[in-house]
Amino acid sequence: MINAVTYGRSDTAMLGFVNTISSEDIALVVDFVRREFMQNKARNTTYHTVENGWPDHQQYALAFPFALEEIALDTPSEQLGAQQRTGRRIFMQSCVTCHDRGRVNDEGVIWDPRPVSYPRNQYSHRQTEAAASPDSISSASPYARHEQAPVLQNPTMQEKEGEALFQKNCAFCHAPDGTGKNWIGSFLEPHPRNLTDPENMREMTAERLRQVIRDGLPGTTMSAWKGVLDAGQITAVIAYINQAFHPLASAPDGVTAD
Numbered sequence: 374m375i376n377a378v379t380y381g382r383s384d385t386a387m388l389g390f391v392n393t394i395s396s397e398d399i400a401l402v403v404d405f406v407r408r409e410f411m412q413n414k415a416r417n418t419t420y421h422t423v424e425n426g427w428p429d430h431q432q433y434a435l436a437f438p439f440a441l442e443e444i445a446l447d448t449p450s451e452q453l454g455a456q457q458r459t460g461r462r463i464f465m466q467s468c469v470t471c472h473d474r475g476r477v478n479d480e481g482v483i484w485d486p487r488p489v490s491y492p493r494n495q496y497s498h499r500q501t502e503a504a505a506s507p508d509s510i511s512s513a514s515p516y517a518r519h520e521q522a523p524v525l526q527n528p529t530m531q532e533k534e535g536e537a538l539f540q541k542n543c544a545f546c547h548a549p550d551g552t553g554k555n556w557i558g559s560f561l562e563p564h565p566r567n568l569t570d571p572e573n574m575r576e577m578t579a580e581r582l583r584q585v586i587r588d589g590l591p592g593t594t595m596s597a598w599k600g601v602l603d604a605g606q607i608t609a610v611i612a613y614i615n616q617a618f619h620p621l622a623s624a625p626d627g628v629t630a631d
């Protein structure tokens with residue numbers, strides 16, 4: 374670690390600090406990282422915090438053994454106690470989206486033919502950068518057409534910024550076309566909101582959007598983005614949703630014309 378901090382790692386964003394901080398300070402910061410993050414596993418490195426939109430994560434305790442891969446997901450139900458069965462149900466409904474590397478005993482087929490399922494064999498529903506064409510499952514599936522982002526006519530700089538941010542952060546659940554009818558979105562419960570549906574969007578104001586994106590919706594997989602996106606970036610995402618998916622009920626604040 375001292376070597377990495379001192380000289381950096383080539384071909385990565387990790388630069389060397391040899392000319393910036395003394396070797397004593399490098400040793401101190403490495404000690405700190407090892408003690409706080411690796412040995413003590415300090416709270417400030419955990420994800421499920423109030424700030425990230427998980428006010429009472431302990432309520433999901435029954436699902437922890439599945440998230441932590443302590444119990445295999447395909448353990449026969451009769452070998453699980455009632456609480457473990459409940460934990461597995463919670464996990465499959467609310468956690469598997471992100472914790473998609475659960476442990477299974479039998480790799481078997483890629484997934485069960487049920488609407489609620491989980492990927493196996495390190496399967497990814499997304500097109501990997503290395504692969505030239507969509508993987509065989511998404512391209513052959515009804516989800517594929519929701520993997521296309523709408524083409525914007527003369528987008529402003531802000532809408533373009535919002536598009537990049539949305540496609541990077543939100544499309545995973547809400548689908549590139551905003552419908553939430555992509556593979557992940559289709560089995561999340563509750564479903565990610567369809568941002569193109571007039572029924573859903575009729576009363577969607579820019580203020581409501583801003584608040585939801587900033588603070589998340591507790592109890593759902595819609596987490597708080599305020600630690601990831603700053604106010605200007607959230608405005609850009611709002612401008613993009615307004616332009617690409619459905620016009621908002623009230624004019625978005627801070628949206629620029631070009």
Ligand code: HEC
Nearest residue numbers: 419420421433436437440441464467468470471472594596
């Ligand atoms: C929006 C994505 C997301 C969802 C949904 C999610 N998690 Fe996590 N979870 C994470 C991330 C990110 C980490 C940190 C991973 C790491 O440190 O390797 C994490 C870590 C954990 C940990 C390790 C200890 C900790 O608190 O950091 C447990 C246990 C856990 N999650 C349980 C759950 C359960 C149970 C659910 C469903 C109720 C759930 N998670 C849903 C993203 C998510």
Ligand code: HEC
Nearest residue numbers: 542543545546563564565566585586590593594595598610
């Ligand atoms: C891990 C999955 C996930 C990600 C990533 C995600 N969302 Fe959501 N989102 C959801 C779910 C699930 C709901 C629906 C919750 C409900 O119906 O109670 C939701 C709801 C919403 C709503 C509707 C709120 C309302 O009050 O009707 C908006 C708007 C929204 N998300 C925008 C975004 C934006 C913008 C991003 C990216 C910055 C994002 N979401 C990222 C899962 C996600």
